[in-house]
Amino acid sequence: MSSSVCLNENITLSKRSSVVTVIIQKIFTIRIIAIGTALFTAIPMLVIAASFLHPEPAIWDHLMDTILWEMVSNTVILSTGVLALTALTGVGSAWLTSVCDFPGRPFFSWALLLPLAIPTYVFAFVFIGLLDFSGPVQTFARDTLLLGKYRFPEIRSAWGIILVMSLALYPYVYLLARNAFRTQGTRVLEVASVMGYGHKKTFLNIALPMARPWIVSGLMLVLMETLADFGAVSIFNYDTLSTGIYKCWFGFFSLSAAAQLSSVLLIVVCLTVFAEQRMRARIRYHQVGRISMETTRIQLTGWAKWSASLGLGIIFTIGFLVPFLRLCSWGITSLQEELSAKYIGLLTRSILFAVSAAVVVTLLGLTLAYVNRRYKDPLTSVLVRLSTMGYALPGTVLAVGIVIMITAADRQLTEIINYIPGIQLNSIVQGTIITVIFAYTVRFMTLGFNTIHSAMQRLTSSMDDAARIQGVTGFRLLGIIHMPVLRTGLLTAAILVFVDVMKEMPITLMTRPFGWDTLAVKIFELTSEGEWERAALPSLCLVIAGMIPLKLLTRKSD
């Protein structure tokens, strides 16, 4: 690694060394790790894409006769509904907290992010538990208010899942829109008021169009999460493409049907990512100011003031307070019977998976960040982009791609090894912990890399020069300058990956070694049997773990 650190050690290639030597030296640097990471991220996607290019008519006929159209229309309805609702709540609450002033604004500013700590599937079963026929809300309406003659709307329906997913996902839009309004909102407001615009006109004609790249970018993240969601939709028995992939594999035992379905989802996701990337580019172009200080806020008065507080209060209450308290009360009642040695095992395995993935992602992310810092050529930027594509892949798609890839590799490997007399193997990698860690690494590399990469911006190249001129190079430079400066970034990356792996459901479900249940898997099993109360305790663990990255996030933005 020292060769990457000291910018000048490699430059002393004399002109006489042959072209071949130069090429070999160029490849056999730490870049080889980047090449490996990029390949291992790209292959699962290529496997899925390839299955789209080689459609199997028999499978498609069967899918079309049975569940395909329902899955596609459900996915479209769900995505449209969630996008509309998150846009409305996210943008509205962002405008209120970043530009206006009203009672409780500082509290709501961070409290509205709290739903991010709750996985969508936890939201899903909490709300089903609350609003189901036998749940406390309907029971209260029937028995106490004597409203038994009216039909309560069915919670396990399109509107129910849309509502639940929107509550879980609106913070993405809120976060980005808030960032947009904070960087340009107040200045724009001043300009608009000088030109005689009212607040409403300012918002609709100026602030909203200006914030569009941020808002669309947030909505694309919401769309990615919606398409990728597995847990919440399966709890609602609402079949989308994502659950369809799982059912094809584990219901019909057809991995190739799962791959065919995955390719459809992959195309939709690619389009989403493309849109998101374009918006990111425009954000860079639009970013004009820094976060402005608390100067001119619109002072809401009278009914507007209180309705702002009330509206955000309702979002906060049903988006965080109610589910959190419900989990706590369920958790307390089930504590006695549930807290057994079995849970220690679940927790240990969750932590084992999460720690291994965090370590692997952090180390690879660090290497990748160094490669990115050291080499400025087009090949490197392609490698880095390839390596960090996994975040957009729905867990179900990724799992299918990886299992197909590993099965194929395994077959080759075992054939070779079985030539050795006395050895008879069926598989080497497949069904081991390596598969699941590999899948996590592909999925969460973006998170790790981006965090470390932004921490590395603090290490300027002149800092290396300053150390070098005073005789500190190589591993000493790493030890006394680089690592201390990067330490917080590395730790943050590891924590973020750790928490995301803890919450991860479909990849774990589809690639884990036999019998290796984690907290998330347990929640899936309990909720598919309708055991909401017993699922509360593991969920509470995940929610509390999920608060850690939020803490890091708010600290960074303040």
Next chain:
Amino acid sequence: MKNILEINAISKEYNGDCVVSNLSFTLEKGKIGCLLGESGCGKTTVLRCIAGFEQLQAGTISIAGNVVSTPRKSLAPENRKVGMVFQDYALFPHLTVEGNIAFGLGHLYGKEKNRRIRKMLDLVGLGPDSGKFPHELSGGQQQRVALARALAPEPELLLMDEPFSNLDVMLRERLSMEVGLIIRELGISALLVTHNQHEGFAMADKIGIMHKGALEQWDTAYNLYHKPGTRYVAGFIGEGVMIQGLVTGKNKVQTGLGTLTGEICGHWPAGAKGHILIRPEDIIHDDNSPCQVKIARKHFRGAHILYTLHTRDREEILALVSSHHDHQLGQSIGIRPELDEIILFN
């Protein structure tokens, strides 16, 4: 050893683009030199070659009599006994002021190390702030820490890359004076790279004007101003205009302002035509002069007013006149050119 730094015909190119070409100069021990030029002229590359961060394609560099860079071999930066102050200061964000200064003192221990750190803190006036981290300091203070860190290992040569460019104008002038004094107090040599001529004038004994990778002139500030060697230098340093002239005899040149008399620099036979550099202070305001010119623009500068004047031949000249002579635009005034030395260019 008389010269601390000898740059001999060095060249450097990146991907076929010549950044530095055939550049030579020497710096005497104990003096401060300065490379001055527009951004992109290659001055920072020269500094990085001297520090040992870049390899040469041609020429040699010697520091204190030892050849440190040739195209074939290059002494590692840490073995050149040079210190460097970077444009962005490159302070280590996780170390305190004291930690940053102590960074290059790894070979010292205990009392000697502490004494050296103390000395540096006193020198740059940051004693009370020794425990602070870089982000807690102002820009000027960070700059001083960067200087102290570079000076602590007692280098023979200090290199400074645009050291004041991140500071505001007032602080820049004051700090460049201060830094010049500190370097002279320690009796070391220094080479400064900047695009701001005021910084060069405030600190340096010798200044080199760089243009497109080449050194136009390596000289004292006085000579650069009064005896510029090339038209580029004449235009880059100070203000002034070029007017056409015809050499009519020894130390006589015929121009639109009349016949100028003064020592002609260089060999210019009678009958030769050229352009003469006229500085604003070469033009004396004299109402009795037969040479009448029209005021086109004026720029109030406190003690003086800089007038832009048009001659009858539509030539433009500048004149620096005491601000008590406050004339109106369009008015005609009398002027008299008074030059000791006549600088002629083709």
